Amino acid sequence: MRKVLLVRFGEVYLKGLNRSSFLKILTDNVKKAVKGTGASVWLADSRIYVAEFEDMDDIVNRVKKVFGLYSVSPAYEVDKDFEEISKACLEVCKDLSGTFKVLARRSDKSFPINSMDMAVELGGRILDANSQLKVDVHKPEHKVCVEVRDHAYVYSGEIMAAGGLPMGTGGKAALLLSGGIDSPVAGYQIMRRGVRMCAIHFMSPPYTGELAREKVVTLAKMLAAYSGGMRVYMVPFTKCQLEIHEKCPEELGTLITRRFMMRIACKLAKDFGAQALVTGESLGQVASQTMEAIGCTDEISDIPVFRPLIGLDKIEIIRIAEKIGTYETSILPYEDCCTVFTPRHPMTRPKKSGMPKAEARLDIDALVDEAVAGTEKLIF
């Protein structure tokens, strides 16, 4: 009898002829997640198995964060021998109380006892051994599962994993990471679709300080834990902001600032090989996120811009931020570049046609090139 982790995958099932390549990547990602623990990982019977490790909780925590997985179950692996299976069932049930049901399956039809008989007999033995348990075949609190495959597996309970698609199957994208609540969540949502991500952060010293930078580094490291590493571009943005402040209409200041961010992000995206930008915009949340304003920033980008939070309420975004652990860091009160020169009355219904005139006094290319040239690359 040895401990193993049964790992089920999710949406990969929807794949057709390319399923095997997805599964290969997914298995490799699980191997990376348990690297250093000495555990072995293999793919068999439309499952991934992890075995030969010491600390089950540690392995569960590592594996459940791998994108593309549906759920995991800590299980016992035993020989295909009814007495062995029975022993494992009693072990699984020894601390349970309430109602239960045994679910038996045998994909190996050469196993001498059929599934129904097996369930009945094991259920009886569990009842004899644990007086805290009662049978309920309709709505049991615990399902004790027995699967007879190449070996027999016994487990109870299922822990939900991160879902999504295997990291690396979805291409690359660049996330505009401000340090607020929304952008890390947007990054997470797209990473979850198997997309490798870099982050782009705009700094405006002396208007923003070292602590604001440290906060973004902390957030990037949190996201990197999901994606297995992350590159962060730190863009010096003060000059752009000062020029915009000095030479553009005040009510369009934020919007023009965002257009500059898009221009710079597009260039850095190419450096990373990203095929899309990702932002944390949510429709109507602030003046620069109205439909008209998004239209004005969207036209800048020559690659698709993904906005996974576009239809979410703030409260829903906060809930995800709490789930992925970025909320506490996001709410630290350091000024970010977005709030430096916030106009008193930003225009909420800007027209695209008015933008070239508003930006006419700026040497756009020179400002963008200077910012890109001064960008610092960090790897986590």
Place this chain on the structure above:
Amino acid sequence: MIAYLDNSATTRPDDRVVDKMAQCMREGYFNPSSVYLPAVNAFREVRACREELLQAVHGAGCRLIFTSGGTEANNLAILGAGGRIRGLKIAAVSAVEHPSVRACFDELARQGVEVRVIGVNGKGELDFAALEKALEDGAGLVSVMQVNNETGAINDIPRIHAMTQGRALLHVDGVQGFLRTPFSMKDAELYTLSGHKIHGPKGIGALVCRENILINPRNMGGGQENGLRSGTENTPGIAGLREAARLMKEYDMGELMQKKLHLIQAFGAQVENMRINGPDPAAAAPHIVNLGFPGVRGEVMLHALEACGVYASTGSACSSKKLKVSSVLTAMGVSPTEAEWALRFSLSPKTTFEEIDYAAEKLGACYAQLRRFQRR
């Protein structure tokens, strides 16, 4: 060049302090509660420090309890001694106290004590009428700071004590004042001091109290410090504090005041419309001044100066959405807009005129540049 003008946040330990502490850790590491000779010597070192510190605050016959710093000493004074006052119904605290004092009064309030917050005027002077009223109503505990950490305003402790005497216990938070402005334990029942504001180490401070004051300990254990603060004595910290306190006596506070006035004059020459928040500098503590540079937010000026190696601090913490300005400055009647411009500069006797002149030059350059880009 670096101009460190944030000595009220903390000071750089003097090399001689570091040496004493290293020596204490290398050679004098024995537990003062043990009974063999080297341990007894460690005990003697602790006792000597205690006596010297008591002397420094004119506290002959007083008790001195070593703590982990100012915050713990304030807690021990307000919750430990305040909590021991029988039938305490009302307690009074000034409106401009450090969070470690304010939070303790919040705790008293949760325990059912009525907390009276005594306001201050534009110079940081306590509202004596309000204090008198609180005392008349039966306030049993009063806590005020010796020197305000954001503005350098000095409280008239003898006058306050004359009012509280016989009616209430007076606790004075001396973290920013200890050894820089005169103080005597004749004028208070409880006094807090800290090591790292006087070129000593972090993690050491003390509560001085009159011998007859009853205190509920907040750290239980082996009964050190007469049972009032259990835990093995921080002997390196105590040795460092002792050395730092000794060295402070070598400095002339009049000269420190001259440096501060020079700073104000040099900064004012760079920024003509500079504001001085709080009290008249010559009447305040010799090492703290709070200045405003119109049109430039303190946080922005701080980061701009930081880039030039000039370190100061803001009284205000900004959140990305809402600007919170210093409650101390608003209590002193500074308008929210002006409070946004505020920066605190704090000196130590080790601050040089060169540092100040360097800072002034950088300030002038930063201000000229930043003033162009005010938020409209």
